[in-house]
Every structure is written in structure tokens, then in C-alpha cells.
Amino acid sequence: MxxxxxxxxxxxxxxxxxxxxxxxxVDGIHFRLAEGWATGAQVGWRALAGALxxxxxxxxxxxxxxxxxxxxxxxxxRQALELVRGAGxxxxxTGTAIVGGDVVAAPALTVSITVLGWAEREAQLVGRDxxxxxxxxxxxxxxxxxxxxxxxxxxxxxxxxxxxxxxARVRAPSPRLREGRALAAAGVSAMIxxxxxxxxxxxxxxxxxxxRLRVALDSLPLQAGVSDVxxxxxxxxxxxxxxxxxxxxxxxCVAPSARATVQRAxxxxxxxxVTWIGxxxxxxxxxxxxxxxxxEVALAGFERRW
Amino acid sequence: MxxxxxxxxxxxxxxxxxxxxxxxxVDGIHFRLAEGWATGAQVGWRALAGALxxxxxxxxxxxxxxxxxxxxxxxxxRQALELVRGAGxxxxxTGTAIVGGDVVAAPALTVSITVLGWAEREAQLVGRDxxxxxxxxxxxxxxxxxxxxxxxxxxxxxxxxxxxxxxARVRAPSPRLREGRALAAAGVSAMIxxxxxxxxxxxxxxxxxxxRLRVALDSLPLQAGVSDVxxxxxxxxxxxxxxxxxxxxxxxCVAPSARATVQRAxxxxxxxxVTWIGxxxxxxxxxxxxxxxxxEVALAGFERRW
Numbered sequence: 001m002x003x004x005x006x007x008x009x010x011x012x013x014x015x016x017x018x019x020x021x022x023x024x025x026v027d028g029i030h031f032r033l034a035e036g037w038a039t040g041a042q043v044g045w046r047a048l049a050g051a052l053x054x055x056x057x058x059x060x061x062x063x064x065x066x067x068x069x070x071x072x073x074x075x076x077x078r079q080a081l082e083l084v085r086g087a088g089x090x091x092x093x094t095g096t097a098i099v100g101g102d103v104v105a106a107p108a109l110t111v112s113i114t115v116l117g118w119a120e121r122e123a124q125l126v127g128r129d130x131x132x133x134x135x136x137x138x139x140x141x142x143x144x145x146x147x148x149x150x151x152x153x154x155x156x157x158x159x160x161x162x163x164x165x166x167x168a169r170v171r172a173p174s175p176r177l178r179e180g181r182a183l184a185a186a187g188v189s190a191m192i193x194x195x196x197x198x199x200x201x202x203x204x205x206x207x208x209x210x211x212r213l214r215v216a217l218d219s220l221p222l223q224a225g226v227s228d229v230x231x232x233x234x235x236x237x238x239x240x241x242x243x244x245x246x247x248x249x250x251x252x253c254v255a256p257s258a259r260a261t262v263q264r265a266x267x268x269x270x271x272x273x274v275t276w277i278g279x280x281x282x283x284x285x286x287x288x289x290x291x292x293x294x295x296e297v298a299l300a301g302f303e304r305r306w
Numbered sequence: 307m308x309x310x311x312x313x314x315x316x317x318x319x320x321x322x323x324x325x326x327x328x329x330x331x332v333d334g335i336h337f338r339l340a341e342g343w344a345t346g347a348q349v350g351w352r353a354l355a356g357a358l359x360x361x362x363x364x365x366x367x368x369x370x371x372x373x374x375x376x377x378x379x380x381x382x383x384r385q386a387l388e389l390v391r392g393a394g395x396x397x398x399x400t401g402t403a404i405v406g407g408d409v410v411a412a413p414a415l416t417v418s419i420t421v422l423g424w425a426e427r428e429a430q431l432v433g434r435d436x437x438x439x440x441x442x443x444x445x446x447x448x449x450x451x452x453x454x455x456x457x458x459x460x461x462x463x464x465x466x467x468x469x470x471x472x473x474a475r476v477r478a479p480s481p482r483l484r485e486g487r488a489l490a491a492a493g494v495s496a497m498i499x500x501x502x503x504x505x506x507x508x509x510x511x512x513x514x515x516x517x518r519l520r521v522a523l524d525s526l527p528l529q530a531g532v533s534d535v536x537x538x539x540x541x542x543x544x545x546x547x548x549x550x551x552x553x554x555x556x557x558x559c560v561a562p563s564a565r566a567t568v569q570r571a572x573x574x575x576x577x578x579x580v581t582w583i584g585x586x587x588x589x590x591x592x593x594x595x596x597x598x599x600x601x602e603v604a605l606a607g608f609e610r611r612w
Contacts, residue, residue: 002323006514007433008363008498009327009423014320017308021315022372022420024410057314066328068418070376104330107413112374114328114420117315127313192314208312 001064001099010099012064012116017125019117021054023047027072027109033079037153040079042171044086047111050195052094052175053248057193059126059184060117062177064099065091067113070106083111094177124184131190131209131253135280138188138262140179140250141272143198144237145169145223147244148230157232162225169223173248179272183252186265191252197245203287205253212283213253216290217242217297221275242289253280307370307405316405318370318422323431325423327360329353333378333415339385343459346385347392348477353417354393356501358400358481359554363499365432365490366423368483370405371397373419376412389417400483430490437496437515437559441586444494444568446485446556447578449504450543451475451529453550454536463538468531475529479554485578489558492571497558503551509593511559518589519559522596523548523603527581548595559586 003011025047027033033043048065055062067087071080080103091098096115119125149170151157159166176193183191190205198220202213217238230237249272254262259276266274278290288296309317331353333339339349354371361368373393377386386409397404402421425431455476457463465472482499489497496515498507504521512519523544536543555578560568565582572580584596594602 002428003431003433007435008360009325009366011364011425011428011431012324012326014322014324014424016320018318018320018324018422019315020318020370020372020406020420020422022374022406022408022418024374024376024408024418026376026410026412028413029411054314058317060315064326066326066420068328068330068374070330070332070416100326100328102328102330102418104332105335106332106416107334110376110412110416112328112330112408112418114326114372116324116326116422118320119317122308122317125309125317127309129313 001097004099012099015118015120017119017122019055019058019060019119020114021051022112022114023051024110024112033109038171040082041086043111044083045090045172047113048087048090049173049175049248051113051115052096052177053193053195055115055117056175056177056180057191057250058117059124059180059191060119061181062094062096063116063118064097065113065115066099067101067111069103070110071103072106072108075109094175126184126188126191128190128192128205128208131205131211131280133211133280133282134256135189135253136256136259136276137213137215137278137280138252138254138274138276139221140176140274142221142223143247143249144226144241144244146173146246147240148226151229151233157229160225160228166225166229173246175248176250176272179266180250182265182271183250183262186262187258188252188254188262191250194247194249194251195245197243198251199242199287199289202251205251206286210285211280212285213278213280213287214290215278215287218292219275219277307403310405318405321424321426323425323428325361325364325366325425326420327357328418328420329357330416330418339415344477346388349417350389350392351396351478353419354396355479355481355554357419357421358402358483359499359501361421361423362481362483362486363497363556364423365430365486365497366425367487368400368402369422369424370403371419371421372405373407373417375409376416377409378412378414381415400481432490432494432497434496434498434511434514437511437517437586439517439586439588440562441495441559442562442565442582443519443521443584443586444558444560444580444582445527446482446580448527448529449553449555450532450547450550452479452552453546454532457535457539463535466531466534472531472535479552481554482556482578485572486556488571488577489556489568492568493564494558494560494568497556500553500555500557501551503549504557505548505593505595508557511557512592516591517586518591519584519586519593520596521584521593524598525581525583
């Protein structure tokens with residue numbers, strides 16, 4: 001960074017391709033500070049995680065972030081600073097420089113984060129539009145944790161032994177930056193981050209690519225503890241995993257010939273594992289969710305509840 | 307733009323230096339939509355103008371913008387779209403590409419805009435920190451229009467024959483992008499945009515540069531109609547011009563040897579004229595506002611009222 005906070009604008013030495021994404025979160029809608037859903041620091045962390053997750057899904061390297069805070073009249077300054085500190089902690093962990101921002105008065109605490117990512121060549125980046133019939137569909141990590149954690153925060157479930165890990169998934173999710181770069185380098189054809197839930201997000205890949213993703217619900221990798229919460233809720237764990245969103249894992253498509261390359265790419269220490277969950281076929285662009293008998297389940301039954 | 311709205315993130319072909327700025331505005335605080343202060347389109351225009359003004363003050367070229375809208379439950383969709391259209395009109399006029407954004411629910415209409423600007427070399431950009439003793443202080447265009455227009459909107463003044471032009475200054479300000487690039491090319495040593503008002507903003511240059519800017523209040527170029535409004539308000543027009551802010555003109559410092567070059571640089575068709583308003587001296591870093599007798603007026607008397 002050549003110039004940062006304190007001038008009219010930040011100045012950054014660029015690389016050939018700039019990747020930009022914004023993400024906003026509002027108290028009372030995306031989190032509930034007053035009800036103790038999260039500390040200010042966790043809100044800051046989560047807002048930056050959401051924005052960085054888009055950079056991860058492009059296969060780009062994280063670069064810089066600008067944070068706009070909308071601060072209500074009654075909010076203690078300590079809490080606003082805590083929020084910036086929380087974002088700062090994830091920034092440090094991911095090598096992201098916080099280069100600027102703005103603080104404005106607002107009726108509710110609002111965090112809006114812009115992140116810049118960088119790449120050297122177009123071929124290093126992955127869009128949503130490259131999936132082809134015959135590709136395999138994979139997903140990183142484990143699903144449903146954020147949805148189950150939110151149900152606990154809402155008081156709709158108690159959770160079992162993994163209660164704290166489920167809450168951590170809501171409060172401090174990890175953007176899959178290293179995984180995104182490794183998958184892009186391994187040659188995946190399309191990629192998206194799971195912010196709205198697999199049922200929606202895999203559909204985005206299908207529609208952008210003009211293909212149909214067939215996903216076997218039973219193959220979805222559940223986060224430990226999700227089944228316990230789903231038993232309390234009376235919901236099938238696969239339904240929660242496919243629709244609850246905000247897990248910030250990556251869903252991608254790749255030619256079968258590159259399956260082993262992808263597997264090896266995510267073998268590195270500390271990287272989220274890959275689970276193969278389906279295949280890409282010709283057909284109505286979008287996603288088909290398949291039950292245990294291999295039959296399509298109507299999407300209407302899988303709308304997001306949280 | 308290589309990828310835009312519809313993928314996880316926008317992808318832009320970069321130039322060597324990237325300049326980033328963010329600006330946020332909230333209904334009820336920065337504007338009052340319900341009271342007819344501005345149309346949705348004007349709110350969108352103004353939010354983008356505020357962000358682009360920072361790019362102008364660096365001497366960079368405008369590039370791309372991302373718009374985050376916080377939309378309250380009751381707001382008609384038409385009004386939210388109008389806001390994006392208003393920003394789009396200024397984007398088109400300034401050659402800015404709107405490459406992405408986010409829409410979230412929020413308790414009040416909130417617009418947060420990130421803009422990227424570009425430059426080839428560091429020497430093309432101007433910070434706040436380069437002013438030197440002996441430099442002249444200049445300002446583009448005319449001041450006080452936005453403050454006077456706001457007083458009319460607040461019902462505190464009626465305004466005279468120039469009432470509409472004063473209102474237009476609040477509702478649809480022009481970021482001085484061409485002027486900023488011309489001034490940077492002419493070799494100005496420091497530059498800032500007047501968003502908080504000259505009394506604050508010139509002080510930022512002084513403190514960042516470690517010098518004192520001496521500004522003659524009587525030399526401030528008043529927008530037509532400001533004096534009429536000030537007569538109604540019982541305020542000295544120079545006080546309004548120095549403190550009301552949001553005129554989005556540029557204040558800069560330059561060595562006396564480059565005075566003619568600066569003058570010629572802003573001679574082009576449609577560019578705002580330069581007015582010379584003071585000089586840079588050694589002394590306590592900041593700004594000194596001088597009355598007609600050349601005596602320093604206490605800054606406390608010039609706090610921003612709007």
C-alpha cells in the first residue's frame with residue numbers, strides 16, 4: 001500500500017487483474033448484537049469473511065479491504081472499535097490489508113466491506129459459467145453448521161456436544177481462500193461460495209453455465225452436531241445442509257480427468273477436504289437435488305428457512 | 307471489465323496504481339427522502355459524486371464503482387431502482403463502470419459506494435502531504451452553494467433568484483475529476499476535496515504537510531445566491547462558504563512558479579475556474595482563516611453547522 005487511511009483515498013500497487021466484491025450486514029437482520037448472538041469483534045470478522053469468501057470463489061488472492069461502519073447514536077465507541085478489531089484479526093490471518101473506510105451515523109449498526117483481490121492472468125480465475133456436462137460436482141469442508149448454529153442462537157434448539165463448534169461456525173466462519181486458489185490451479189471449471197445454501201448457489205452455477213447439476217443429498221458432508229440439532233428441529237439434516245447457507249464453503253465443478261489433481265490440491269495441511277456430491281448433465285439449467293432413491297426432490301421443499 | 311454483476315465478484319483489467327475510496331450516506335442523516343429533499347435518483351447521484359470526489363482529489367482517473375444499497379421494508383422497489391439509475395447517470399457522465407454491488411434489508415435507506423480509480427505512476431497522484439512553505443493556495447469553482455441549498459431545504463431560508471441552482475448544488479454535485487487530473491498534471495503539491503468545508507479540509511492539508519495554510523476569507527469565491535441566503539440566515543457568506551462543506555470543489559497548494567501552468571490547465575472548456583485564496587507558511591500545522599484586516603479568526607467560530 002502506497003497511501004492508506006489519512007488521505008482522500010488509498011493507493012495500492014496493482015497486479016494485472018483486480019477482483020472486487022462488496023458485502024453488507026445490518027444489526028437486527030444479519031446478526032443481533034443486543035441479543036448476544038455475537039460480540040462486536042465477531043460481527044466484524046463475519047462481515048469480512050463474507051466479502052473474502054467471494055474472492056476465494058474466484059480463485060483470487062486476497063488483497064485489501066475498506067470498511068464502512070454505520071454507527072447508531074447509542075452504540076458505545078468501544079463496540080464500534082471492537083468490530084474493526086474483529087475484522088482486523090481475520091485480515092491479518094488472511095493477509096488482507098485494511099486500507100480505508102468511512103464511519104457514518106446510521107439507525108442500526110451496519111457494516112459494509114469492500115474487498116479487492118488480485119490475479120496475474122485471466123486463466124487463474126474461475127467464474128460460475130464454465131461447468132460442462134460430464135463434470136463432477138465437489139464441495140469443500142462440511143455443511144449445515146451455520147444453519148444449525150443459528151437455530152441454537154434463535155433458541156429453537158439446544159445442540160449437543162458440538163454446540164460450541166456450531167456457534168463458532170456462525171460467529172467466525174473461515175473464507176476458503178487457500179482452497180479457492182488451490183482449486184483454481186487444479187483446473188476446476190466453475191466455482192461459487194455457499195452463502196445462500198447449496199440449493200441456491202449450485203443453481204447459480206447451473207444457470208450461468210447452461211447445464212444441470214445433479215446433487216445427491218445423502219452425499220452432503222454434514223458438520224458434526226448438525227444431526228443432533230436437526231433432530232430437535234424435526235428437519236432432515238440434508239435439508240438444512242442444502243438450504244441454510246452461510247457456511248462459506250466452496251462448491252465447484254471439474255472434469256473427471258482432473259479429479260485426482262483436485263484431491264491432491266486440497267491434501268495440504270489445514271485445508272478443507274473435498275467431498276464429491278454429484279455430476280453435471282445436459283438439461284434444464286439449474287440444480288436437481290436427488291433423494292436416496294435418486295429421485296429429484298422439488299426445490300420448493302428446500303427453500304431457505306433462516 | 308472482464309466479469310461483472312452475476313459472478314461472485316467483478317474482475318477488472320488493472321492499471322499499475324489502484325486508488326480506492328468509499329463513501330456512505332444514510333436517509334434521515336445525509337438526506338431526507340421522505341421530506342422531498344431529493345429524489346431517489348439524486349440520492350444515488352450524490353452518493354457516487356461523494357466517492358468520485360475523493361478520486362478527483364488524488365488526481366486519478368475514475369474507473370469502477372460498487373454500490374451497496376440498504377433498503378427498508380416499506381420502500382417501493384421503484385425508488386431503489388431510481389437510486390441506482392441516478393448513480394448510473396453520473397457514472398456514464400464520468401466514464402465510471404458500475405461493476406457490482408449488494409442489496410440488503412436495512413432500517414433506513416443506506417447507500418454505500420466504493421470507487422476505484424487508476425493511475426500509471428505514483429508521480430501522477432497528489433496526496434495531502436506535499437504542501438510547502440511559499441506555496442500558493444487555490445480552490446476550484448465556487449463555494450457555499452451546498453450549504454445555502456441545505457438551508458433552503460431545511461426551511462431556514464427561501465433563497466432568491468438562484469434558489470434552484472443552490473438546490474441543484476446539494477442534490478447533484480459534480481465531482482471535479484477533470485480538474486483533479488489537470489491540477490495533478492500541472493504539478494500541484496497537495497490537494498483535497500471540500501467535503502467537510504474549507505476550514506476543516508484545508509486544515510487536513512496543513513497538518514498532513516506540517517505547514518500552515520493562510521486563507522483570506524474575503525477571497526473565497528461565492529456561488530451566486532449564497533449572499534442572499536446568508537442575509538436571510540444572518541450569517542456572513544464567507545463563514546458559510548468556509549464551513550458548510552459538500553461543495554466537492556478541490557483545494558490545492560502549488561509553488562508560485564507553477565501558478566500560470568495551473569491557470570492554463572483549468573482554462574479548458576467546461577472546467578471550473580481557479581481562485582487564489584491564500585498562501586502556505588511555516589508555523590503551527592493547520593489552517594488560519596484571515597479576516598478583511600488580515601487577522602486570524604478563531605477556528606471555533608467557524609465550526610460546521612450543517
